[in-house]
Amino acid sequence: MFRNGLEPWHLIIVLVVVFLLFGAKRMPDTARALGKSLRILKSETRALKEDFKEGHSGENDGVAHKTIKAAPGESAARQVPVAEPEPETTQR
Template sequence: MYSAFLFLGNLGATEILMILFIVLLLFGAKKIPELAKGLGKGIREFKDASKEIKKNIEEEADSIRENK
């Protein structure tokens, strides 16, 4: 769970609140849930794709090991 917040780096609470305030101003309160849903879907698809790639690499590595 901690790794999900690594992209925040050295941002403090004040900076994060300012970013959230700017997002609220730019998109409005009604649009933010839709944006969050889209972001969540994108992250989920990325994780699924990375798991699939890892699985394919492991299968190929196992196949190569068996053929030796």
Template sequence: MPNALSPWHLIILVLVVVVLFGAKRLPDAARSIGKSMKIFKAETKDMRSSSDGADGADGAVARDGASGPDARQLPQSGATAA
């Protein structure tokens, strides 16, 4: 038996999805998946560009002069311990 899906398999799969989720919910689900993919692509592109241009000669110094991702500081809170 071949591993490829025939057109009948695809039609049955689409019908099952429509029956399970309903025709009203499918456009919203597809729209949210599209937005998520767009955000994911933008973030991965940003990560690639920051890793290509921000590394120093040895790759350990970040743009702000910190020595790696663990060197970030937490913001100071208004209440200080005595």
């Protein structure tokens, strides 16, 4: 019965229901907004990957880092590095 998650006829039913709910006039606008959102997501993930690669190149980015220690009994994999901003110096 549930051997395969989604089969082609499942997708056809979903598309028909969406078409009936939103109508033909809103579908192009919805598709355009979805495409724009996906492009933004793709560019942001690419930027995060580049920042991550640059951050581990050994350069100091001016941010002090510390690691939150795991509580006794917790896995060491739960230790998360946290960036702390450096104290600001104000000139008057």
